[in-house]
Amino acid sequence: MEDEVKDFLYKIVGEDGMEVISTLNERSASDLEIAEKTGLKVKIVRKVLYILYDHHFASYVRTRDKDTGWYTYTWTLNLDRSMEIIERKKKEAIKRLEERIKFYEDNPTYECKRGCYEFTFEGASETKFKCICEEPLNYSDPSEKLEDLNLLLQKIKSPGVKNEDHIRNQQ
């Protein structure tokens, strides 16, 4: 499994989820079989499976036991298109971030000292520069927000940076 795929999967399913994935990576299995093998609760296994399914990383086949009449769901991991899906999600995230950066670059925003809500100039004018909590609205310097957003953008664009951070933190 590629590092980028692993990182992404970890982000969406967490540590327990990674156990589900490694079990499924060996062979297809039902939720009960996975729970037994990993020692995780069936509820947690199912939650992970649905997340994987939502991302098109897993699929299932439903079969009915003729004797009991119960249905069994046999799950199969499908990571063939994972890089493609991750790249697409990455592009979407980059686009959203770039839009937010452009918004803060183009629009002054106003906030009260509690920071309950962010107003554009038009919004702040409408409420006569008063927040919903009655506190006055002040111009909010976007430089810190922009710095955070740009940092996030860099991290998404070049995931390698994250590993360097990791090494730096350990030293």
Ligand SMILES: [Zn+2]
């Ligand atoms: Zn407020």
